[in-house]
Each structure stands twice: as structure tokens, then as C-alpha cells.
Amino acid sequence: MIDLVQVLILGLLLGGVYALMASGLTLLFGVMRIVNLAHAALILIAAYITFVLFDSLALDPIVAVLITMPVMFGLGVGLYLLLFPRIEGTHRYVEMTVLLTFGLALIVEGLLAFIFTGIFRQTRPDYVMDAIVIPIGEDQLFIPTGQLYAMVVSLVLLAGLWAFLQLTRTGRAIRATTQNRAAAQIVGINVRRVSALAFGVGLALAGASGSLVSFIFPFFPSKHWQWIALMLALIVLGGMGSIKGAVLGALILAVASAFVQDAFGATWSPIAFYLALFLILLVRPQGLFGAKLRL
Amino acid sequence: MSLLEVNDVVAGYGAGPDILTGVSVTIDEGTSYCIVGPNGAGKSTLLRAIVGILEPRSGDIEFQGKKVNGLRPDQMLEAGVCFVPQDPSLFPTMTVKENLMMGGYLVRDRELLRKRLDLVYEAFPALADRHSQSAGTLSGGEQQMVALGRSLMIEPKVLMIDEPSLGLAPMIADLIFERIRGFGALGITVVLVEQNAVKGLQSADWGIVLDLGSKEFEGPADGILADPRIRELYLGKQLARKEHLL
Numbered sequence: 001m002i003d004l005v006q007v008l009i010l011g012l013l014l015g016g017v018y019a020l021m022a023s024g025l026t027l028l029f030g031v032m033r034i035v036n037l038a039h040a041a042l043i044l045i046a047a048y049i050t051f052v053l054f055d056s057l058a059l060d061p062i063v064a065v066l067i068t069m070p071v072m073f074g075l076g077v078g079l080y081l082l083l084f085p086r087i088e089g090t091h092r093y094v095e096m097t098v099l100l101t102f103g104l105a106l107i108v109e110g111l112l113a114f115i116f117t118g119i120f121r122q123t124r125p126d127y128v129m130d131a132i133v134i135p136i137g138e139d140q141l142f143i144p145t146g147q148l149y150a151m152v153v154s155l156v157l158l159a160g161l162w163a164f165l166q167l168t169r170t171g172r173a174i175r176a177t178t179q180n181r182a183a184a185q186i187v188g189i190n191v192r193r194v195s196a197l198a199f200g201v202g203l204a205l206a207g208a209s210g211s212l213v214s215f216i217f218p219f220f221p222s223k224h225w226q227w228i229a230l231m232l233a234l235i236v237l238g239g240m241g242s243i244k245g246a247v248l249g250a251l252i253l254a255v256a257s258a259f260v261q262d263a264f265g266a267t268w269s270p271i272a273f274y275l276a277l278f279l280i281l282l283v284r285p286q287g288l289f290g291a292k293l294r295l
Numbered sequence: 296m297s298l299l300e301v302n303d304v305v306a307g308y309g310a311g312p313d314i315l316t317g318v319s320v321t322i323d324e325g326t327s328y329c330i331v332g333p334n335g336a337g338k339s340t341l342l343r344a345i346v347g348i349l350e351p352r353s354g355d356i357e358f359q360g361k362k363v364n365g366l367r368p369d370q371m372l373e374a375g376v377c378f379v380p381q382d383p384s385l386f387p388t389m390t391v392k393e394n395l396m397m398g399g400y401l402v403r404d405r406e407l408l409r410k411r412l413d414l415v416y417e418a419f420p421a422l423a424d425r426h427s428q429s430a431g432t433l434s435g436g437e438q439q440m441v442a443l444g445r446s447l448m449i450e451p452k453v454l455m456i457d458e459p460s461l462g463l464a465p466m467i468a469d470l471i472f473e474r475i476r477g478f479g480a481l482g483i484t485v486v487l488v489e490q491n492a493v494k495g496l497q498s499a500d501w502g503i504v505l506d507l508g509s510k511e512f513e514g515p516a517d518g519i520l521a522d523p524r525i526r527e528l529y530l531g532k533q534l535a536r537k538e539h540l541l
């Protein structure tokens with residue numbers, strides 16, 4: 001019994017971080033219909049920035065969030081204005097975004113490999129090796145401190161994102177654009193500007209995720225393929241474009257794969273991920289919170 | 296002085312052919328207009344070109360003496376030209392009230408918005424009853440009411456309405472037309488595009504007949520309704536059928 005609780009805790013901790021990683025991706029799809037295959041590669045950029053700051057200045061990776069978020073926001077707005085207006089309004093826009101961001105992912109991977117080589121990197125703040133031990137009768141529950149911190153920061157940022165989208169004027173404009181781009185235009189929203197902002201916000205979330213995963217997973221320049229596959233699974237499960245869905249999808253899939261890992265070993269845990277995805281989509285093709293897609 | 300001046304506008308979609316082949320129209324303040332014509336005449340395209348959704352390939356659009364072609368829809372709205380498209384284009388998972396409030400996105404004065412919201416509820420009591428229902432679950436007529444109500448939140452100078460009666464039951468359509476006739480009293484100049492030529496022209500002072508992408512005729516709306524030649528040529532079948540039904 002206690003083992004199952006332990007597995008559940010580990011799954012939830014990881015799920016919180018996955019949720020943050022996927023929230024930016026689903027935001028970009030929701031607002032702009034961009035399937036950003038470069039999202040994980042951009043998370044890697046933030047992870048490497050965090051690594052450099054940790055390595056050279058001993059800056060705590062969680063504090064580094066304060067740097068990676070604005071840097072990635074700026075990068076996001078710049079990338080959007082540079083790349084996407086060219087394909088806006090083209091025939092097969094969604095497919096074009098896939099090709100464009102696939103190319104972007106390759107470029108980012110190449111640059112990172114050139115600068116940092118293919119060595120495994122990881123930031124190692126002190127709390128990474130710690131764990132909180134909760135004695136329960138004869139047994140003990142372990143909560144790895146690093147993952148706990150990462151989860152807490154993720155939840156705070158997700159709550160902040162929710163408040164931004166629900167309570168601010170810009171947030172309302174982003175939600176309106178997500179629901180109906182034509183209608184957003186009609187009520188006076190500058191959808192190009194809102195899209196650039198949303199791209200910035202999406203990448204700021206990627207920036208925070210990059211800093212947090214830098215001490216959870218060892219990473220190297222081609223690691224992002226593994227992450228993007230996982231994140232796409234999360235947001236498809238949650239319903240593409242739904243942030244609530246991405247969070248729930250992340251928690252469900254992380255817990256499911258934690259249980260499979262516990263029962264059958266680590267080899268099987270990625271498979272559990274995709275198996276759970278297939279099973280849920282058989283029952284609910286539009287995902288948990290997805291509207292039926294109109295592409 | 297005219298409020299809105301459309302000069303020899305040519306427009307079309309993507310790489311496709313010209314839908315408007317050179318349209319000139321003048322909209323004066325305080326007069327209400329109805330644009331009629333057969334399917335494919337370019338009526339909706341004309342509205343889209345005016346409100347900035349579609350950039351004209353050539354020609355000029357002037358609003359209050361200033362050239363406005365090339366402006367985005369949000370800039371046109373800021374200038375005072377509002378558009379209600381054919382499909383009501385609502386935000387489906389927002390409530391009726393949220394949708395209406397989004398209509399006032401450009402208005403920063405919350406107090407003013409609340410006042411206008413009350414006016415909208417007065418004009419469309421059905422919306423007041425359903426204010427907390429999500430817009431996606433409304434009937435077609437109610438969605439049209441939300442779209443019209445939403446446009447009132449900004450109190451535009453010119454309101455372009457594209458086919459408000461499309462797909463509505465006759466009784467609901469009558470109610471919608473009655474409300475649109477009332478917009479003039481609020482200082483809003485209405486430009487209506489209508490497939491249902493009789494109802495549309497009955498709700499307007501001035502009629503403009505489009506065919507094959509250019510203006511064929513314009514004149515007082517009741518005159519067009521009464522002129523057998525125009526009816527025969529441009530509104531023929533449709534009017535004949537309508538009259539048969541009456």
C-alpha cells in the first residue's frame with residue numbers, strides 16, 4: 001500500500017513539471033494553430049542557459065527562472081514576428097507551421113550541439129540529492145526535494161498563467177483569439193499583436209520549464225525529440241489548445257507511467273504513456289477538454 | 296459630407312478572380328442602406344473590403360474624409376466602423392454576458408460598458424434571461440441577437456450587417472429587422488446586406504443593387520421595391536417567389 005502511495009507521489013511530482021512543459025505548447029496551438037515541434041528544443045535552450053549560469057556563477061536553477069522567462073519571452077516575440085507572418089493566410093497553414101517549427105528544432109539542436117557538444121549536462125543544486133522523509137508506522141515515504149520544488153514552482157506558474165488569462169484584458173484577448181480568431185478581429189483585437197504576445201508567453205513558459213528540468217533530467221542536444229513526443233501526447237490527451245487539459249493530461253500520464261515503471265521496470269514506462277494515450281483517444285477522440293477540431 | 300466613400304474598389308480572395316470589379320458607393324450619415332443582388336454579386340465581399348478583413352486590390356475607401364484601405368479590422372472598429380458577419384462569430388465557451396462585454400473590448404470605461412449592457416438587455420430581453428449561458432448553446436436567432444448586441448457595446452458610427460436573417464425562422468427574422476430599424480435612433484448608420492430583398496429593403500431608406508461585382512442601380516428603397524424592371528432583372532425570381540408565398 002505504502003509503495004503505491006510512493007509511486008503516486010513520484011508520478012504527481014513529475015506530472016506537475018510535464019504540465020508546465022506542455023502548457024506553452026498547448027497555448028501556441030490554441031491561439032495560433034501552431035503545432036510547435038520546436039517547443040522542446042526551445043526548452044533545451046533555456047536548460048542550457050540555466051546550466052551556463054549555474055556552472056559559471058553558481059546561480060540556483062530555480063532563481064534562473066527569473067532570467068530564462070524574460071529572455072525566452074523576447075526570443076518568442078522575435079521568432080514569431082520573423083517567421084510566422086510569412087506563412088499566415090497561406091493555404092495549409094497548420095501543415096506549414098509543422099514544417100517551419102521542425103526546421104527550427106533542427107537548427108536549435110545543431111547550434112546547441114556545436115556550442116555545448118553532445119555531453120550529458122545537468123545542474124546540481126544541493127537540494128537535488130535531498131529527500132524529505134515522512135515516517136508512516138514502520139514504513140517511510142520519500143519526497144525528492146528537487147522534484148518537489150520543481151512541482152511547486154510549476155504549479156505557481158500555472159496558477160499565474162490561469163490568472164493572467166482569466167483576469168487581465170490581454171488574457172481575455174488571448175482567450176477570445178483562441179476561441180474564434182475571426183470574432184476576435186471583429187471586436188477590435190489586433191490578432192497579430194495578440195499572437196506575438198501569446199508566442200512570447202508560450203516561450204516564457206518553455207523558459208521556466210527549461211530551468212526546472214535542468215536539475216531533474218540530464219540533457220543533451222537531441223534530447224528534445226523525446227520530450228516533444230511526450231508533450232504532444234500530453235496535449236492531445238488533454239485536448240489540443242486546452243491548458244486545463246494539458247495539466248490533467250500530464251498528471252494522468254505521468255502517474256500511469258510511474259505505476260507501470262514500478263510494476264514492470266523502466267523499459268516499459270514510455271510505452272505505458274502512449275498506450276494510455278491510445279486507450280483514452282479511442283473513447284474520446286477530441287481529448288479530455290478539446291473542442292472538436294476545426295482546422 | 297458623406298460618412299463613407301467607396302471609390303472604384305476591386306477585390307477578390309487569394310489568387311482568385313476579382314469578385315468586386317469596381318464598386319463605388321457613398322454612405323451618408325443618418326440614412327440606412329440595404330445592399331441587395333443575386334448570389335455571388337459580391338455583397339458580402341464589399342462589406343469585408345470596407346471593414347478591413349479583405350484588402351482591396353485597387354480603389355479607395357474613405358471614412359470621414361480619411362483614406363482607410365489597408366487598415367486592419369481593429370483599426371476600422373476604433374475609427375467607428377463595426378461589422379456583424381454572416382455566421383454570428385461568437386466565442387462559444389464564453390457566456391452571453393462575456394460575449395457582449397468582449398464587444399466593448401476597445402472601451403476602457405467599465406461604467407459606460409455596464410450602461411450599454413443594460414441597453415442591450417433592454418433591446419433583447421431574451422439575452423438578459425440567458426446571460427450566464429454559454430454562447431455555443433444558443434439557438435441561431437439568439438446567437439444573431441448576441442452578435443448584434445455585441446456590436447452595440449461599441450456604439451459604432453457605421454454598422455455593417457451581413458445577412459442577419461440567414462437561417463432564421465420568419466418570426467425571429469422580423470424581430471431582428473425591427474431592432475435593426477431602431478439602431479438609427481441611436482445615431483448608428485446601418486448598412487445591411489440581405490438575401491431576403493423584400494425584408495431588407497423594407498428596413499432601409501436607400502437600396503443599392505449589386506450584380507457581377509459592380510453596382511447596377513441605387514435609389515430609394517421603396518422605389519426599388521416598386522420598380523418592376525429592377526425586380527425583374529436583379530431580384531426577379533426571388534421576389535416573385537416571395538410574393539407568390541404572400
